Amino acid sequence: MSTSTPPRLPDAGHVKQMAEQLWSHVADADEHAATDLVLRMLDEGTDPESVLLDVIAPVQGRVGEEWAANRISVAQEHAATAINERAVAAVSVHPAARTTVTWGRVTVACVDGEWHALPARLLAEVLKLRGWQVDYLGAQVPTPHLIAHLHSTRADAVALSSSIATRLPTAHAAITACQSVGVPVLVGGAAFGPGGRYATLLGADAWAPDARTAADRLAQGRLPRPETDHQQFDDLPHLGDQEYSMVARNSASLVRTVFTTLEDAFPAMRSYSDLQRERTAEDLAYIVEFLATSLYLDDAELFTWFITWTAQILAARGVPAHSLPPALDLLARELKDFPRAGRMLRAATHTLTTAPSTAARNTA
Amino acid sequence: MWWLVDDTDHQLAREALHMERERTAFLAKASSTLLASLNLGRCMDVTAQMAAESLADAALTVAPARGGRLPVVTCLRGGAPAVSTLTVDPDDVPGLGEALRGFPPVPSRWIDPATAPAWMVPEGFGPVGSIVVTPLPGHGVPAGALIMLRKAEAAAFSDEEEVFTRLFAARAGAAMSAARLYAEQTAITDVLMRELLPPVLHQISGVDFAGRYRPSADHERIGGDFYDVHPAAVEGEASLVSLGDVCGKGLEAAVLTGKIRNTLHALLPLADDHQRMLRLLNSALLSSHHTRFATMVLASAVRRGSTVDLRLTSGGHPSPLIIRADGTVEQADTHGTLIGALPNISATTVEASLAPGESCVLFTDGITEAKGGPMGNVLFGEERLKRALSGCAGMPAEGIVEHVQMLAAQWLGNRPHDDMAVVVIATPRTHHLSAVNGHTRGRYTA
Numbered sequence: 001m002s003t004s005t006p007p008r009l010p011d012a013g014h015v016k017q018m019a020e021q022l023w024s025h026v027a028d029a030d031e032h033a034a035t036d037l038v039l040r041m042l043d044e045g046t047d048p049e050s051v052l053l054d055v056i057a058p059v060q061g062r063v064g065e066e067w068a069a070n071r072i073s074v075a076q077e078h079a080a081t082a083i084n085e086r087a088v089a090a091v092s093v094h095p096a097a098r099t100t101v102t103w104g105r106v107t108v109a110c111v112d113g114e115w116h117a118l119p120a121r122l123l124a125e126v127l128k129l130r131g132w133q134v135d136y137l138g139a140q141v142p143t144p145h146l147i148a149h150l151h152s153t154r155a156d157a158v159a160l161s162s163s164i165a166t167r168l169p170t171a172h173a174a175i176t177a178c179q180s181v182g183v184p185v186l187v188g189g190a191a192f193g194p195g196g197r198y199a200t201l202l203g204a205d206a207w208a209p210d211a212r213t214a215a216d217r218l219a220q221g222r223l224p225r226p227e228t229d230h231q232q233f234d235d236l237p238h239l240g241d242q243e244y245s246m247v248a249r250n251s252a253s254l255v256r257t258v259f260t261t262l263e264d265a266f267p268a269m270r271s272y273s274d275l276q277r278e279r280t281a282e283d284l285a286y287i288v289e290f291l292a293t294s295l296y297l298d299d300a301e302l303f304t305w306f307i308t309w310t311a312q313i314l315a316a317r318g319v320p321a322h323s324l325p326p327a328l329d330l331l332a333r334e335l336k337d338f339p340r341a342g343r344m345l346r347a348a349t350h351t352l353t354t355a356p357s358t359a360a361r362n363t364a
Numbered sequence: 365m366w367w368l369v370d371d372t373d374h375q376l377a378r379e380a381l382h383m384e385r386e387r388t389a390f391l392a393k394a395s396s397t398l399l400a401s402l403n404l405g406r407c408m409d410v411t412a413q414m415a416a417e418s419l420a421d422a423a424l425t426v427a428p429a430r431g432g433r434l435p436v437v438t439c440l441r442g443g444a445p446a447v448s449t450l451t452v453d454p455d456d457v458p459g460l461g462e463a464l465r466g467f468p469p470v471p472s473r474w475i476d477p478a479t480a481p482a483w484m485v486p487e488g489f490g491p492v493g494s495i496v497v498t499p500l501p502g503h504g505v506p507a508g509a510l511i512m513l514r515k516a517e518a519a520a521f522s523d524e525e526e527v528f529t530r531l532f533a534a535r536a537g538a539a540m541s542a543a544r545l546y547a548e549q550t551a552i553t554d555v556l557m558r559e560l561l562p563p564v565l566h567q568i569s570g571v572d573f574a575g576r577y578r579p580s581a582d583h584e585r586i587g588g589d590f591y592d593v594h595p596a597a598v599e600g601e602a603s604l605v606s607l608g609d610v611c612g613k614g615l616e617a618a619v620l621t622g623k624i625r626n627t628l629h630a631l632l633p634l635a636d637d638h639q640r641m642l643r644l645l646n647s648a649l650l651s652s653h654h655t656r657f658a659t660m661v662l663a664s665a666v667r668r669g670s671t672v673d674l675r676l677t678s679g680g681h682p683s684p685l686i687i688r689a690d691g692t693v694e695q696a697d698t699h700g701t702l703i704g705a706l707p708n709i710s711a712t713t714v715e716a717s718l719a720p721g722e723s724c725v726l727f728t729d730g731i732t733e734a735k736g737g738p739m740g741n742v743l744f745g746e747e748r749l750k751r752a753l754s755g756c757a758g759m760p761a762e763g764i765v766e767h768v769q770m771l772a773a774q775w776l777g778n779r780p781h782d783d784m785a786v787v788v789i790a791t792p793r794t795h796h797l798s799a800v801n802g803h804t805r806g807r808y809t810a
Contacts, residue, residue: 029758029793075755075767082763112582115770139766140773142582151402151543152550182401182410222444228400252740259739275751278738285738 015054023059031083035090048097049129052122060084060118070316092125102131104156109137111162111171120161123211130215143174150183157184157223162191166289169296172202176232184223203235243338244295251288258330300344307348325349398539402546411536412439420512422486427508428464440486456481459497463509472496472521494520498533502541560586560622568595568603570667574761575787576769580613588617589728589785604635607726607787608660638662638677638713649704657704665789672718672791677711679703685725691757693750721758723790730784736776744775761790
């Protein structure tokens with residue numbers, strides 16, 4: 001809790017009701033009603049941190065859930081996020097959110113290829129409220145930009161956000177690069193897995209499940225200066241088998257091969273429209289991308305989870321999921337010389353054919 | 365029978381070897397830690413901390429004074445480095461003024477610990493036993509000085525230790541010098557680049573504008589695409605949007621975008637005549653020494669009642685796309701020749717009107733020519749862009765811009781690409797008649 005503003009004890013019921021109202025404004029794409037709502041809460045004396053994390057963040061979480069359940073499109077997700085962004089911006093300029101810098105300096109950024117900027121934005125605002133000097137670099141920050149920024153500022157830490165597991169190899173490169181210039185890294189976001197298990201694997205200095213915990217962790221004291229001569233692949237000796245490199249490098253040709261063979265195996269695919277064919281190719285590309293990531297992390301569970309989730313999405317889209325096992329089988333045949341990939345593909349197929357439609361993990 | 369062997373020399377040699385190994389390891393660690401950062405502050409931190417851990421009980425890194433103020437990092441053994449900027453005279457400390465001016469170091473036995481000024485001794489350090497001031501040699505100019513303190517009960521610095529300290533100081537000085545050079549270059553680049561960066565767009569007189577730019581190289585921030593929104597000089601007149609693409613990419617192209625943007629700015633009084641503007645810009649580009657040419661689209665946007673009236677003119681540029689409230693995507697029927705290549709140009713201007721929730725998307729060919737997709741070798745193309753935009757009816761301008769840039773980025777994956785710019789002009793969806801209360805930017809009354 002911020003000590004510089006007199007916080008009104010958040011009344012859980014009231015806050016929940018406000019979140020519900022904000023959701024309805026966001027769903028209506030009514031940005032004015034949305035910003036008015038958060039400004040009114042601040043005027044009435046609600047703690048700004050609570051507005052950000054107990055009202056706006058849950059609404060954004062719900063946007064993600066609606067998208068994952070295929071109830072809204074990607075475009076609608078963007079529209080809702082744009083309105084939430086404006087609500088956050090409204091909070092950040094409200095007099096109640098004015099603070100003085102009492103701590104050090106933190107850089108907040110999203111990994112390259114990560115477009116879900118709102119969690120990072122919320123963290124940046126919360127850290128500002130708690131008296132940090134924050135450099136917020138936004139979504140999709142190329143690692144060279146991040147490092148150039150660290151060279152020209154004296155950040156005490158970097159907070160790095162990633163929501164999609166397939167960004168983890170890039171996140172790993174960014175974590176190692178920040179550490180190699182002497183800046184410790186705190187990571188967060190769904191990409192780092194349940195309990196932040198990949199954060200440890202990829203050598204992050206700290207992990208936090210949400211903005212509040214992240215701010216608390218940074219307030220506990222300076223993260224220790226990382227070892228600078230550490231190299232990215234020291235963490236993951238299994239990469240020596242080159243399976244990740246081969247799959248990642250040849251992903252497009254793998255998708256092409258499996259797509260063509262799948263067309264022969266499923267004559268029904270020939271009657272697909274161009275859009276349907278492109279969707280199918282996209283699904284295959286995601287599968288290959290997740291396979292590469294699972295190989296990178298050496299985690300077969302991640303791949304199985306993704307396949308189970310894809311099956312659910314396909315079902316929600318009204319596409320029969322029975323084309324998934326043959327696709328995995330074709331991939332396994334293409335990758336017959338890769339034992340780790342083979343094991344992952346078999347495990348996923350096994351789960352798919354024995355216990356369908358039970359995704360164990362939250363995707364938002 | 366007893367053999368008596370004298371191994372004193374052997375023992376001494378072993379100790380000397382051990383000490384040499386430790387020193388080599390320390391220097392190797394110093395080099396790798398110092399080389400890692402191009403930040404002057406962090407280099408000063410590392411220098412003070414490493415010296416305090418291995419060579420002394422406390423250490424201070426001092427950088428040359430700036431405007432009479434001395435940047436100092438102090439570190440106690442086992443502690444964290446602390447930064448301060450002091451208004452003190454370095455000549456008060458024997459050897460410090462000399463070190464900061466690049467004179468040879470003053471031997472430590474000449475420095476009387478009792479004369480150490482209060483700012484030099486960290487809080488709780490106790491009586492000072494000995495002091496060494498070592499210059500940090502830079503590239504041609506002194507990078508600063510390292511002050512090391514030992515407690516009264518500790519042994520004073522030996523000659524040998526002072527020589528070793530100089531080896532460490534050489535590395536620290538080189539790192540600090542490189543960091544200073546980098547900071548100076550970055551400052552120059554930032555100032556020169558400021559005018560070339562794409563502007564941040566927002567609502568002007570009841571019209572929503574949003575834009576986003578991604579240069580072709582990830583390590584750059586500018587390139588051959590540009591956009592601007594110029595508010596009308598008189599309230600009620602149209603704002604002028606320009607978005608264009610200079611042939612080529614990278615810095616050279618970026619410099620030309622700057623010239624074009626300046627020229628367009630100067631031509632703003634003629635903003636109601638797009639064709640005349642383009643003609644004048646064309647002759648300006650032809651007479652410059654650049655051989656590059658550009659394509660661009662001009663858009664004048666003004667709010668009338670609840671709608672936004674647009675006039676659009678393309679000079680050899682992909683036609684803008686208009687998203688209607690029902691999700692229909694129309695291509696604005698404007699065509700023209702590219703700018704800066706031929707003595708005479710022609711272009712057509714079209715008018716359009718945007719109802720609430722409708723928007724107009726200006727983009728560069730970096731979007732449509734993004735090559736990739738799941739199969740890896742397919743162009744993103746205009747059809748795919750139109751299909752994506754048809755799902756964007758009623759969306760806020762920023763949302764559309766972000767959506768288009770994200771789709772193009774995902775289509776590309778890690779493949780190389782051209783500069784990509786998108787600007788969206790939109791009529792706000794909702795009427796909002798409340799008075800401006802000072803909290804939010806750009807509320808309007810319809």
